[in-house]
Amino acid sequence: MSTPSPKLLFATTNKGKLRELRQLVGDSVEVVSLADLPPVPEPEEDGDTFEANAVKKAVEYARATGLPALADDSGLCVDALDGQPGVLSARYAPGDDKARYEKLLSELSGVPDEKRTASFRCALALAWPDGRTHVEEGRCEGRIGYAPKGEHGFGYDPVFILLDSGRSLAELTAEEKSAISHRGAAFRKMKPKLLSLAARP
Numbered sequence: 752m753s754t755p756s757p758k759l760l761f762a763t764t765n766k767g768k769l770r771e772l773r774q775l776v777g778d779s780v781e782v783v784s785l786a787d788l789p790p791v792p793e794p795e796e797d798g799d800t801f802e803a804n805a806v807k808k809a810v811e812y813a814r815a816t817g818l819p820a821l822a823d824d825s826g827l828c829v830d831a832l833d834g835q836p837g838v839l840s841a842r843y844a845p846g847d848d849k850a851r852y853e854k855l856l857s858e859l860s861g862v863p864d865e866k867r868t869a870s871f872r873c874a875l876a877l878a879w880p881d882g883r884t885h886v887e888e889g890r891c892e893g894r895i896g897y898a899p900k901g902e903h904g905f906g907y908d909p910v911f912i913l914l915d916s917g918r919s920l921a922e923l924t925a926e927e928k929s930a931i932s933h934r935g936a937a938f939r940k941m942k943p944k945l946l947s948l949a950a951r952p
């Protein structure tokens with residue numbers, strides 16, 4: 752008789768993140784998403800750092816569901832804006848992703864190429880239902896373009912330009928993005944912990 756696979760909750764309301772995490776985890780761990788479970792109140796993201804918010808989300812979702820939970824807090828830090836929108840990336844402008852990247856482009860109008868540098872940051876937190884946590888971080892360097900390009904990805908991807916190729920993150924396939932992204936980097940550090948879930952009490 753085979754042992755049932757461990758269940759991991761992808762504790763995010765963001766469809767783009769969910770898609771990328773699903774692809775990264777593959778079939779190494781049995782996963783469920785928030786949509787598969789009875790509604791859980793959304794944690795308030797009031798931390799000053801990506802790490803604090805990721806831990807808070809993971810801990811609250813793990814306690815509420817009784818499942819190990821993987822939460823992601825991420826965002827875009829733009830040097831010419833002193834690191835903004837940063838942890839407030841999801842709330843930078845009301846409306847959709849397009850409204851937010853358009854606000855960013857307009858804030859940067861007149862800013863020359865060399866001052867448009869930015870980085871995507873991601874903190875991934877894994878929390879067990881008993882409150883234990885583990886966090887890993889990743890980042891991806893680039894600069895903000897002048898107009899959106901590309902149809903893949905989500906969020907600010909169409910305006911985030913990679914330094915080496917000049918392509919936007921939205922011009923990459925999911926596999927290409929994960930190989931270099933902040934989320935991919937954090938995930939690869941987290942992977943051993945996820946695989947060890949089965950051995951947890």
Ligand SMILES: O=P(O)(O)OP(=O)(O)OP(=O)(O)OC[C@H]1O[C@@H](n2cnc3c(O)ncnc32)[C@H](O)[C@@H]1O
Nearest residue numbers: 763764765823824825826827840841905906907908
């Ligand atoms: O909190 P959860 O439920 O996970 O979903 P969220 O969308 O609110 O997620 P965050 O609070 O972490 O906010 C992240 C913001 O940064 C943006 N972002 C994060 N990773 C990104 C990526 O890989 N590409 C483009 N934008 C990204 C995303 O669009 C959000 O506006």
Ligand SMILES: [Mg+2]
Nearest residue numbers: 764796824841
């Ligand atoms: Mg959020």
